[in-house]
Amino acid sequence: MSLFPTLLSVVTPDPPLVPSVGQAVLHLFCHVPSGPVSASPASGFDAEVVRRAVKSAQADGYQVIAAALLGHKADLGLMVLGPDLWRLRAFQTDVQASGAVPVAFYVSLTEISEYAAGVPEEMRQARLFPQLPPEGKSAFCFYPMSKRRSAEDNWYSLDFESRKELMMGHGKVGRTFHGRVLQVITGSTGLDDFEWGVTLFGVHPDDLKDCVYEMRFDEASARYAEFGPFYTGMVGDLDVVLTALGQGAPGGSA
């Protein structure tokens, strides 16, 4: 089915491994060696392999979002969403074959939280099958988080109603950033080291800062949230992102 026969993605096994609801998500944050602005592979990294991997995944119906990251933790950010875990692994294998160095990937699934069980179907679809990236919101950050289980502040010892009320208050703060920030929360309990992955898309970088700062005063965060590392950058077309990382435009017609 794929147009890219030298990539691994053509040989994912049958049957696939898919969640019974929603989609699988993989965030890939990689180091990319900087090189001169040219089309030839430099420093052991071949940007063309990444371009082909992304097109191949998109051809199979998977969404791929690209971001140039700021900071030493990673250079290139890719977020891929789709049904089959084997296909996500094929994408990971393809990306790693480019010479990009994997430094922080994150495994999660889209989900309807237990506090949002009764949301309208449209909202339900938006959460399980988000259309990304949102228009006009190129400020990007990702961070994983868990709920705290200390003796005094133990989220998992609260009853459902208390947790639901806290989450409602939390969502209310978040909605004050409507239009400035889009939040995508995916579940990773049992799959990766934190319980959720949070991906934010903002109009301005200070929208991200103000949003996370405001929510930190909300009791659900102030008392009960544990945050992992933050990855920040700029969403763009893959070619724009690769150029920002010192990897020039492709030589050919790709």
Added chain:
Amino acid sequence: MSLFPTLLSVVTPDPPLVPSVGQAVLHLFCHVPSGPVSASPASGFDAEVVRRAVKSAQADGYQVIAAALLGHKADLGLMVLGPDLWRLRAFQTDVQASGAVPVAFYVSLTEISEYAAGVPEEMRQARLFPQLPPEGKSAFCFYPMSKRRSAEDNWYSLDFESRKELMMGHGKVGRTFHGRVLQVITGSTGLDDFEWGVTLFGVHPDDLKDCVYEMRFDEASARYAEFGPFYTGMVGDLDVVLTALGQGAPGGSA
């Protein structure tokens, strides 16, 4: 006895070192350099050496489960069970000789917990000598865990009856996932950095997520569990797994 004379496994010392009850278990999570889809060794990794190591261990009566992992932490997951620690080390040496980079291995023993001392013989055998992988459950995760010893929530300061009651409640939640998730718990106190290793096999990836999420509200987890890193992937035949990692089919008749 082995058909693979160039492997180390033929020279394990006599006498062996075996547990007085149950089996020894080694989880091996490795980085594997990605390469083109071909049978020739690429990037310093020789998949054929892994194939021979697995066949040799199986020929000696050891079970080996293979998984392709998602995420930057590791690419290839192998879980080997059998009696002799020297033989497990020979397997580790063989795998490392392939060029796979060891990043997170875990040492444990199958066991009957003190709370399950009186279980029927069939269940006892299933715990000491599990038959893996289970049919139709290719969603895989592994994580190590310990019981908490903080001043307020100290598992090891509870009396046996309290602990047993908590574990019974915990098991009850687990059993609601019967048919969707198989749980294999092995003991590692004194052997590795956490007190237990937990290996889950699920029908769907969200079965793993839902199971761990639900159990986190149980008091035994909410107040008393400390979790290590999570390794997630897809169980499959070794050749399927290696192919997913960019390592093609063997050149010969394997």
Added chain:
Amino acid sequence: MSLFPTLLSVVTPDPPLVPSVGQAVLHLFCHVPSGPVSASPASGFDAEVVRRAVKSAQADGYQVIAAALLGHKADLGLMVLGPDLWRLRAFQTDVQASGAVPVAFYVSLTEISEYAAGVPEEMRQARLFPQLPPEGKSAFCFYPMSKRRSAEDNWYSLDFESRKELMMGHGKVGRTFHGRVLQVITGSTGLDDFEWGVTLFGVHPDDLKDCVYEMRFDEASARYAEFGPFYTGMVGDLDVVLTALGQGAPGGSA
């Protein structure tokens, strides 16, 4: 617009990504291989590439502060301030292209804190658009910090008035170091792993030590501050800094 056509900085995308108020800031702490005192590139590091990257950023109106660092954590410190995140990433890409190894970068934005909402316009401009480095203050340190959220000392559970009072007392201690230490605080909640970055410029190295030590007794720090790693060094002209790192003067007229 740039005079340095071989650098990436000429191709940042349009439109830029800028904060709606203030400036974006990137601290870059890098390892630099030591080499003989000569103009030729040594050990894979080309100091000339760093020189060009700094000049190019300055030509685009960005401030760049250079420091030689003490300690194993990093050798070269660069702090760059300006409007466009894409341009900061171009600077990062340029610096990494020199062979300098990125070990600890920090992403933040200049800001007016909520406790300083009503400061005079001059002070407001000084905080949003600081002119750096300050004259005669070549002792440098940087550290990130967050406010604590433990059960007993939870900054984010305090009301605004209590926090404002604590911050006023904190600022009062800081002002006793006026003339000895200049403090630049930039916000990073949601952007990097801590909530603020603190950059200090002192007349003497013990001014930095005495200032941070004194403030640690203030309740806002004593009970509520969590500190990340400290990076310490000497601010100087880029050529002085590179010479101190074993990288000689440029061969030409630079």
Added chain:
Amino acid sequence: MSLFPTLLSVVTPDPPLVPSVGQAVLHLFCHVPSGPVSASPASGFDAEVVRRAVKSAQADGYQVIAAALLGHKADLGLMVLGPDLWRLRAFQTDVQASGAVPVAFYVSLTEISEYAAGVPEEMRQARLFPQLPPEGKSAFCFYPMSKRRSAEDNWYSLDFESRKELMMGHGKVGRTFHGRVLQVITGSTGLDDFEWGVTLFGVHPDDLKDCVYEMRFDEASARYAEFGPFYTGMVGDLDVVLTALGQGAPGGSA
């Protein structure tokens, strides 16, 4: 005095640096590249250098215990005991010269604890000058530990009598494993990152697991112990251990 003139051990300085009581101990846990079963040096590791280092140390009257380890943390374990710290460093230098990669070494001294001040002379000698490895106990583990100093469970705020009583109870549990487990505790306060090193030798691997598990319920451990990483493996003759690590028998008469 040494028969191995090309090794460093012949040139330790005079005077030596020795503890005023007991012996110095160095645990060396190293990565060893796996290679084919042959006598020739493989992958940059020369097993013959390790063989000569061990013989040289033994010729100088030092005890050396060898173990093949399970897990990614290390492959080869060596424990050396003797009087002179300079001689231990010579051994370390010799081992590192083999190409074995040092990943976790531990520095400690044999000691009579303050709670055992009055033990019979024979027991005192056994603690200060243990004869290792014990016969028939080839299951090996090592872990460092400290006593806790949290606000609620602060070992160092207890008076001597309370601590002595806790240690007596602790020893009582330990003695129930007499014949199954030999425990060697060496002191490292002020010398390495934890306060003690614990080396266990067991008949079966589950003896180690059961012993550490049982003792964890004892109050001295439950409330007051902090454990570092665990290193687990199989004690054996050096040639057996090196063979298990993929390093064949020596070519000559060494």
Added chain:
Amino acid sequence: MSLFPTLLSVVTPDPPLVPSVGQAVLHLFCHVPSGPVSASPASGFDAEVVRRAVKSAQADGYQVIAAALLGHKADLGLMVLGPDLWRLRAFQTDVQASGAVPVAFYVSLTEISEYAAGVPEEMRQARLFPQLPPEGKSAFCFYPMSKRRSAEDNWYSLDFESRKELMMGHGKVGRTFHGRVLQVITGSTGLDDFEWGVTLFGVHPDDLKDCVYEMRFDEASARYAEFGPFYTGMVGDLDVVLTALGQGAPGGSA
């Protein structure tokens, strides 16, 4: 002024950057590749460069103490004291140019603590300008430490009198080791990751152990101290130290 024109130390900038009181201190703990006993550079490390760096610093009036370390954390320990931070950086650059791998350096300043404000002038000079190493005390250890700021045990919330009393008691325990251990405490708040660096010189290695162990029961340590990693070794002439690390005597008359 320097006799070593190829070293960087001749080109430190003018004016220097010096503390307004006392001296600057840099501890350098490095990995050094082991090699055969010969004068030629081995494994990318050139001991002669370290010898020249030390002589050059000494010629400029700086004290340099050398130690061979035990353990995997580092091989070579150097401690340099003197006025100018730029000169310390030149020393660091010189040492790194030898191929020694920096793994743990520490930045601090000598100081008179606020609790010792009124000490006699001789003691004041001994603290600000210590003469090192002390005669006959070749057992060496270094560790950084901070005072605790937990909710229950917050050093920085205590008033001055309480802290002074605790420090007096602490000093009293320390003085019982007079003649066996020399303690050098340097301040690093705001300069490095902990608040103080502690360098101990002992007659025997168990003097270090006994001293740190005894002081841990003192309330100032038991409740209020947080310790970083410990580096342990043997002080000696630089040539003795380099020989112990497998680096032979210099080829010439040094």
